[in-house]
Amino acid sequence: MNRDDIGDSKDPAVPPGWDHSPSGWPQRVPIIVAALVGLGASGWLTLYQEGLVDTIWEPFFGDGTREIAIESGFSQWFERNLPVGDAFLGASVYLADAITGSIGGRQRWRRMPWLIALFALFVVALGAVSVLLIVSQPVLYGAFCTLCIVSGAASLSMIGPALDEVLASLQHLGRVQAQGGSVLRAFLGRSPEGDQVDFARDSTREPVTEGGPT
């Protein structure tokens, strides 16, 4: 793309000053794939933790997974005090990542900032918790766990690619505010004028109706 074309796109899914849509499928599919990988790893750990399967993939660290998923004080605290295990909680958040990553079309950074906020909350919270678990496991329990590291890597790899939608939504809300519109209404996607803000200076750029995933 020619440098002069940036910000001059006729595509309403491309934010002003950007050269691509942050909500485009090439941006989002890798995040969804990573969420499904994490869901697979934490789903397997859930089945193992609940005693539904006996075998777990642990090629590197010997008894590490059993020591962490079954015998660690952390997992046992969950078992005593909560109806679900820590692996199940992780799997639920991966599923929430995959769902909130899939909803909406190429303009969702503008049409659904609330969804971007929810998506970012899940992605960042999961990444932070995964890293803290990976830190705590060898230090507190003297063990590593292969699927825990796979899960942590999956959750970390979602954060970087998720940031562009967060930025696009924040820039959009800033433009709405600069023009005197309601940030709250724009955040909830209930402001028809919000759509106009990004294209106010170019009458040839008509916002188009969201077509959903294609």
Next chain:
Amino acid sequence: MIPRLVSFAIGIWLMAAPAVLDYEGSAAGSDRTAGPLIAALSFVALWELGRGLRWATVPFGLWLVVAPLVLWYGELSATLNSIVCGAAVLALVPVGGRTSGNFGGGWQAVQLDIRRSQGQPG
């Protein structure tokens, strides 16, 4: 990009170092804590919009340099490893790397005052 990858590799190495160089105790605990945190922060900083997170590795780099003196490791291998890795992480932080600038001005361009979220009258 390259500085973040090197920093990431240092973090992963610190996770494995206690087993490879055969040391335990507080030295192993320190490296197994700082390692994954440095690796994780450097990994997210690979992406242009997360690049600023590289500054969050500074406290861990500083810690690795002083930890052998504060906790008095004893083992020479653990001491040297900690100081060299910490100094390398710190040296890489100022190197921002190339950025495309295709993000409408990036985070600096966000001008949003959430205290005025209801919009202005008139």
